[in-house]
Amino acid sequence: MAPGTLKPPLTVSIVALFLAILASLHLMSSATQDASRLGEMYSALVLINSLASLLLLSLVGANLYWLARQWRRSVAGSHLTTRMIFLFSLLTLAPASIVFFYSMQFLDRSIDSWFDVKIDRAMEDALQLGQTALDERMRNLLKQTEQTAQQLATTPISLLGVRLGELNETEDAEMTLFTRQGQIIAFNSRQTDSIIPDLPEIGIMVQVRQGKPYVGLETTAHESMQIRAVVSLIGEDAIFLQAIYPIPPRLARLTDTVESAYLHYKELSFLRTSLKITFTLTLSLILLLSLLAAIWAAFLSIRRIVEPVRLLAIGTRAIAEGDYEQRLPVKDRGELGFLVQSFNTMTDKIAQARDEAQRSKREVEHQHAYLETVLANLSSAVLSLDRELKVLTANQAANAILHADFNQYVGWPLAVLTGAYPHLAPLMEKLEPHMQGSTKSWREEVTFQGPGGRQELFCRGTPLCGPGEKHKGVVLVIDDVTTLIQAQRSNAWGEVARRLAHEIKNPLTPIQLSAERLRHKLAKRLEGGDREILEKSTRTIVQQVEAMKTMVNAFGEYARPTITQTRPLALNTLLEEVVALYPPPSGLEFELDLAPDLPPVLGDPVKLRQVAHNLVKNAQEAMAPGQSGKIRITTGRAKPMEPPAMELRISDNGPGIPADQADRIFEPYVTHKTKGTGLGLAIVKRIVEELGGSIRLDTTHAHGASFIILLPFAPSSSTNPT
Amino acid sequence: MTDLRRWWGPLLTVLAVIATAEDYGIFIRQTQLIRRGDATVLNADVDYHFNPAAIAALNQGIPLTLNVELTVLRERPYWLDQTVLREKRRIQLRHHPLSKSFQIADLDSGAVQGFASLATVMDTLSRIRGWPIRGADRLEPDQAYRARLRLTLDIESLPLPLRAEAYASPRWRLATPPLEWRLEP
Numbered sequence: 033m034a035p036g037t038l039k040p041p042l043t044v045s046i047v048a049l050f051l052a053i054l055a056s057l058h059l060m061s062s063a064t065q066d067a068s069r070l071g072e073m074y075s076a077l078v079l080i081n082s083l084a085s086l087l088l089l090s091l092v093g094a095n096l097y098w099l100a101r102q103w104r105r106s107v108a109g110s111h112l113t114t115r116m117i118f119l120f121s122l123l124t125l126a127p128a129s130i131v132f133f134y135s136m137q138f139l140d141r142s143i144d145s146w147f148d149v150k151i152d153r154a155m156e157d158a159l160q161l162g163q164t165a166l167d168e169r170m171r172n173l174l175k176q177t178e179q180t181a182q183q184l185a186t187t188p189i190s191l192l193g194v195r196l197g198e199l200n201e202t203e204d205a206e207m208t209l210f211t212r213q214g215q216i217i218a219f220n221s222r223q224t225d226s227i228i229p230d231l232p233e234i235g236i237m238v239q240v241r242q243g244k245p246y247v248g249l250e251t252t253a254h255e256s257m258q259i260r261a262v263v264s265l266i267g268e269d270a271i272f273l274q275a276i277y278p279i280p281p282r283l284a285r286l287t288d289t290v291e292s293a294y295l296h297y298k299e300l301s302f303l304r305t306s307l308k309i310t311f312t313l314t315l316s317l318i319l320l321l322s323l324l325a326a327i328w329a330a331f332l333s334i335r336r337i338v339e340p341v342r343l344l345a346i347g348t349r350a351i352a353e354g355d356y357e358q359r360l361p362v363k364d365r366g367e368l369g370f371l372v373q374s375f376n377t378m379t380d381k382i383a384q385a386r387d388e389a390q391r392s393k394r395e396v397e398h399q400h401a402y403l404e405t406v407l408a409n410l411s412s413a414v415l416s417l418d419r420e421l422k423v424l425t426a427n428q429a430a431n432a433i434l435h436a437d438f439n440q441y442v443g444w445p446l447a448v449l450t451g452a453y454p455h456l457a458p459l460m461e462k463l464e465p466h467m468q469g470s471t472k473s474w475r476e477e478v479t480f481q482g483p484g485g486r487q488e489l490f491c492r493g494t495p496l497c498g499p500g501e502k503h504k505g506v507v508l509v510i511d512d513v514t515t516l517i518q519a520q521r522s523n524a525w526g527e528v529a530r531r532l533a534h535e536i537k538n539p540l541t542p543i544q545l546s547a548e549r550l551r552h553k554l555a556k557r558l559e560g561g562d563r564e565i566l567e568k569s570t571r572t573i574v575q576q577v578e579a580m581k582t583m584v585n586a587f588g589e590y591a592r593p594t595i596t597q598t599r600p601l602a603l604n605t606l607l608e609e610v611v612a613l614y615p616p617p618s619g620l621e622f623e624l625d626l627a628p629d630l631p632p633v634l635g636d637p638v639k640l641r642q643v644a645h646n647l648v649k650n651a652q653e654a655m656a657p658g659q660s661g662k663i664r665i666t667t668g669r670a671k672p673m674e675p676p677a678m679e680l681r682i683s684d685n686g687p688g689i690p691a692d693q694a695d696r697i698f699e700p701y702v703t704h705k706t707k708g709t710g711l712g713l714a715i716v717k718r719i720v721e722e723l724g725g726s727i728r729l730d731t732t733h734a735h736g737a738s739f740i741i742l743l744p745f746a747p748s749s750s751t752n753p754t
Numbered sequence: 755m756t757d758l759r760r761w762w763g764p765l766l767t768v769l770a771v772i773a774t775a776e777d778y779g780i781f782i783r784q785t786q787l788i789r790r791g792d793a794t795v796l797n798a799d800v801d802y803h804f805n806p807a808a809i810a811a812l813n814q815g816i817p818l819t820l821n822v823e824l825t826v827l828r829e830r831p832y833w834l835d836q837t838v839l840r841e842k843r844r845i846q847l848r849h850h851p852l853s854k855s856f857q858i859a860d861l862d863s864g865a866v867q868g869f870a871s872l873a874t875v876m877d878t879l880s881r882i883r884g885w886p887i888r889g890a891d892r893l894e895p896d897q898a899y900r901a902r903l904r905l906t907l908d909i910e911s912l913p914l915p916l917r918a919e920a921y922a923s924p925r926w927r928l929a930t931p932p933l934e935w936r937l938e939p
Contacts, residue, residue: 074914075921162852233867235874249853250868257853291852295815298851299913302814306915313918 046329053325056081057318081317088324095331108349109342113334120330124323132319139311147301155297162290165283166249170259174247177261177275184209184273185265193218206230206276209265212241217271232262232274240264240272257284340368347375356383411511416496418505421446421467433489433512434459435482455483466493467506477513486694488514518698525700525714529591537584540577547573590700590711590718598723600632600746603640603678607665610644620652625666633678634746639719644682646712647739651684654737661686670742677725678745683738694729778805778925780820780905782933787824787887787901794890796824796841798882800905805925808907809872811916818847819861819908820879824887826937827900838899839889844908847875899937905930 060077099117102110180199187195192209196218200207206221208229214237219229236246245263252258257279265271279287300307343360350358356379360372407414413430415438417423422445426438436453446464450457459480466474475492490511498504551570558566604626611622648663655661662685670677689697698717700710720727720741730738785798804818812818822843827835844861856875859866869875893899907928909920920926 075910075917078918159851163854166852233869233874235870248855248870250855251850251853251857252866287852291850294851298814299816302811302816303913303915306919310915310918 046332050325050329053081053084053321056084057321060314061318078313078317081321085317085321085324088321088328091328092324092331095328099331107342108345109338112341113338116334116338117327117330120334121327124326124330128319128323132315135315136312139315140308143304143308143311147304151297152301155294158290159294162287166259166279166287169279169283170247170249170261173259173275173277174245174261174263177247177273178245178263180207180275181263181265181273189217193220196220204278208274210272210274212270212272229274230276232260236260236262257287337368340364340372344372344375347379351379351382356386413508413510413512415508415510416505417446417467417508419503421464423449424505430510433487433510434480455481459489463491463493463508467508471495471497471503486514487512488517521699522714522718526591529587529700533584533588533591536580537588540581540584544574544577547577586711590715597636598634599636601635601637601640602630603633603635603680603743604628604630604667606637606640607644607667607680610641610648611665613645614648618652619655620648620661620663623662623664625664627666627668630667630669630678632746633743635723635743639723643716643719643741646716647682650712650716651682651686651737654684654686656687659686676745677742680741680743681730681738682741683730683733684736686736688733688736689729691731694731697729698727778803778928780907780928780930782903782905782930785901785903785933785935787826787890787937789890790884794887794893796882796885796887796903798903800880800882800930802876802879802928804907804928807925808928811912812847812849812872815849815851816913816916817849817911819911820845820847821904821906821908822882823904823906825902825904826893827902828897829900835900838892839887841887841889843885845879846911847879893937900934901937902932902934903930904932 056077059073060081099110099114103114183199184192184195196207196209197220200220200222204222206219206229208219208231209217210229210231211217214231216229216231221229232240232246236248239246240262243264245261247259247261250258250260259277259279260274261277262272262274265273340360340363347358347360358379359376362369362372362376364372407425407427408429410427411429413433414425414427415423415430416425422443423438423441425442430436430438434453434456436449436456438449441449441452446460450460459478462478463476466476473492473494475490478489478491480487480489490513492509494507494509495503496505496507547570551566554566555563607624607626611624614620614622651663652661664681664683666679666681668679668681670679698713700714717727720743723743725741725743727739727741730740781801781803783799783801785796787794787796789795804812808818822845824839824841826838826840828838829835846857846859846861848857848859849855850857853868854870856869856872857866858869858875858878867878869878907926909917909926912920
C-alpha cells in the first residue's frame with residue numbers, strides 16, 4: 033500500500049466496505065437468534081465474514097509491515113504514527129475486550145439459566161403422562177381387537193369379509209385380514225382415502241408370527257397418530273387381523289403439543305454446548321471484524337493526520353541541508369495546514385535572504401578580486417598590518433622588493449617574519465616606531481641591505497582607522513628607488529663629463545702649443561741652469577696637459593652616447609680572445625670555467641671586449657705591487673628565478689672593495705685604487721646597461737672583488753653567432 | 755532429534771483423528787442400476803457408521819437428513835463428461851419419543867415409514883431396493899455411461915448451533931467415498 037493520502041473515492045469505498053461488513057454482521061447475528069430463512073444462510077455468512085476478517089487482517093498486516101519498514105528506516109513521522117497506532121489500538125482493544133468478556137459470561141449464564149432440573153423433570157413427566165394415557169387406550173384397543181379376532185375365528189373363510197364389515201360397524205378403524213405370506217383376505221375401512229391396506233412392517237410380522245399380539249403407536253405422514261394392533265385369529269395361526277385406530281383429535285393435539293415441546297427442550301439441552309460455541313463464534317467474529325476494521329481505519333486516518341507533520345519533518349531536513357526550494361503541499365485547512373503554509377512562507381523568506389547574501393558575497397568577492405589584481409600589478413610593495421603588527425595582506429611586489437614570501441606569513445606577527453628573513457630585521461626596526469600607534473601618515477627613505485645588494489627604499493605608511501578614530505592597523509607602501517637614484521647620479525655624471533670634455537679640452541691644446549713654443553723660442557737664448565729649468569717646466573706642462581687630455585678623453589668616452597651595434601655572439605669565444613691578450617709576463621694568471629653549450633648573447637663585440645678589458649684592468653690595477661694576480665672567469669646560466677640570461681662572473685684575489693664603497697663603486701671617480709681614471713667600472717656599467725643587462729658586486733665573495741654580469745640571451749630566431 | 759520428538763505428540767493426534775474419521779462414514783458395498791420392465795431402478799447395499807454424537811442427536815429429537823445423489827455421465831473423449839441425468843433424494847430420519855418410534859421420510863415425496871427401533875431403520879436404509887430413476891429413458895441402449903452414487907449427511911439441515919461443530923469435526927462429515935461404476939450397453 034502506497035503511503036498516499038485519502039482521496040474521496042477511497043473514502044466512499046471504505047464507508048461502503050464498513051456498511052457491507054455491518055450488514056453481514058447484522059445478518060449473521062439475526063441468523064443466530066432465530067431459525068428463519070436466515071438460518072440457511074448462516075454458514076455462508078460465517079464464511080463471508082471470515083473472509084472479510086482475513087482481508088482486513090492482511091490489510092492491517094500490510095500496514096504494520098509498512099510501518100515497521102518506515103520505523104527501521106527512521107522515516108519522518110513513523111515514530112508519531114507508531115505511537116498513535118499503538119494508543120488507538122489500546123483504546124479500541126481495552127473496552128472491546130472488557131465488553132466481550134462480560135458478554136461471554138452473560139451469554140454463558142443466560143443459556144445455562146434456560147435449563148433447570150425442575151423443568152427437565154416436568155418435561156419427562158409430561159411425556160410419561162401422555163405415554164400412560166396412550167398406553168391405557170392401546171391396551172383397551174388391543175383387547176377389543178382380540179375380541180374381534182375371537183368373533184372372526186368362528187366365521188368361515190368365505191364369510192370373513194362380510195363379518196369384518198359387520199364388526200367394524202361400530203368402530204372407526206381400518207381392519208385387514210391377511211395371511212402369513214402377506215396375502216390380504218379381507219379389508220374394511222370407513223376412510224375413503226385408504227384404499228390400499230397399510231400392512232405392518234417386517235419387525236411386527238416376526239413378533240406376531242411367534243404368537244405374540246402387537247400393539248403400537250405410530251405417527252402418520254400427516255403428523256397425526258394412530259394405534260396399530262395386530263393379532264392372530266384363534267386356532268387359525270395362519271391368518272392375522274390388523275386393526276388401525278385413529279387417535280381422537282383432541283388427544284392427538286394434546287400429545288402432539290407435549291411431544292413437540294419435549295423435543296424442543298431436549299434439542300435445546302442437547303445443543304447447549306454447541307449453542308454456546310455458536311454464539312461465541314458469532315460474537316468473536318463480530319468483535320474481530322470490527323476491531324480490525326477500526327485498526328485499519330485508524331491506520332488510514334492517522335496517516336492522513338501525520339502526513340503534514342511528516343512533510344514538515346522532510347522539509348525541515350531539506351532546509352537543514354541547504355535546499356530552500358522545498359515547497360510543501362497544503363491539503364488541510366486546519367491548524368496543521370496553517371503550519372505547513374507558515375513553513376512555506378518561512379522557506380521563501382530564507383531563500384530570499386540567502387539569495388541576497390549570495391549576491392552581496394559575490395559582489396564583495398568581485399571587489400576583492402579586483403583590488404587584488406590592482407595590488408598585484410602595482411610596482412610598489414603594499415603591506416597591511418593589524419594593530420598587533422600581524423601581516424594581513426601583501427602583494428607580489430612586496431615579495432619581490434623585500435625578497436621574502438609574505439603570503440606564507442599572513443596572520444603572523446612581524447617578529448616571526450623577521451625570524452625567518454633576518455635581512456628584514458633592520459628595516460622593520462626602523463619602521464616599527466612609525467607603525468605603532470601613529471595616527472598620521474608618514475614617509476621615510478630607508479637604505480635596505482637585501483640579499484641582492486643595497487637598495488634604496490621609499491616607505492610610506494598610512495594608519496588604518498576604524499569608526500571612532502580607532503587604530504586598527506597600518507598600510508605600508510614601499511617603492512624601490514635604487515634604480516631611479518642611480519640613474520639620476522649617472523645622468524648628473526654624464527652631464528659633468530660632457531661639460532668637462534667641452535670646457536677643459538679646448539684650452540688644453542693652446543696651453544700645450546704655447547708651452548712648446550716657449551721652449552722652442554727661449555731654449556736657444558738661455559744657458560745653463562735657466563735652460564734646464566725651462567726644459568723641465570715645459571716638459572711638465574706638456575706631460576700634464578697630455579695627462580689631462582687623456583683624462584678628458586676618458587670623460588668624453590663616458591659621456592658620449594654610444595650607438596651600439598648588437599648582434600648574437602658567443603661570449604665564451606670573446607672571453608678567450610681577451611684573455612689571450614694577457615700573456616704570463618703581464619703578471620696575471622687566468623682561470624677559465626666556461627660552461628659549454630650556452631646560447632649566444634645579444635651584444636656589441638667591441639663594447640663587450642671593452643667591458644672585459646676594463647674589468648681585467650680593474651683587477652690588475654687593484655693588485656699590490658709585486659703581487660701575482662689570479663683572475664677567475666666563469667660563465668653559466670643565471671639562476672632559474674631570474675629572467676633567462678647568461679651570468680658572467682669575474683673575480684680576483686686582490687684586496688677587495690671596502691664595504692662603505694660597495695654601493696657607489698660604479699659611479700665615476702669613485703675608486704679605491706692608486707692608479708686608474710676612476711671611470712673604468714662606470715663605463716662597464718653603462719655598456720652593460722645599454723645592452724639590457726646588469727652588473728653588481730658580489731658582496732658575499734670573501735677574498736677579493738667579484739663582479740656578476742647578467743646578459744640577456746639573443747632571441748632564438750637570430751642568426752648563428754660569428 | 756529433540757526437534758523431531760517435539761513433533762511426535764501433534765503427529766500422533768492427527769493420525770488418531772484421521773483413524774477415527776475413517777471409522778465413521780457411509781460406505782456403499784454394492785450398487786446396480788437395472789432395467790425392470792419399463793422403469794430403471796437403483797439397487798444398493800449401504801453400510802452406515804454414524805458417530806455416537808449423531809445417534810445421540812437423533813435420540814434427542816434432532817432429525818438427520820441424508821442426501822442420495824445418483825449421477826449418470828456420458829464419457830466424451832476430448833471434452834468434459836456430459837451429465838445425462840441427476841437424481842437426488844433427501845431422506846430424513848426422525849425420532850418420536852412419545853411413540854418411541856423412528857421414522858424415515860422422503861422429503862421430496864412426503865412419504866413416511868414408521869419403525870419401532872433404530873436397528874430396523876438402519877436395516878431398511880441399508881437395503882435400497884428398486885428405487886425408480888426418473889428420466890432413465892434418456893439413456894441410449896447402445897451407449898456406455900458412467901454412474902456415480904453418493905450418500906452424504908446434510909450438515910446444512912442440522913440445527914444452526916450444531917453446524918459449526920459439524921463443519922469443524924471430521925466425525926460429522928459422513929459421506930460415501932465417491933463410488934463410480936460403468937454402465938455397459
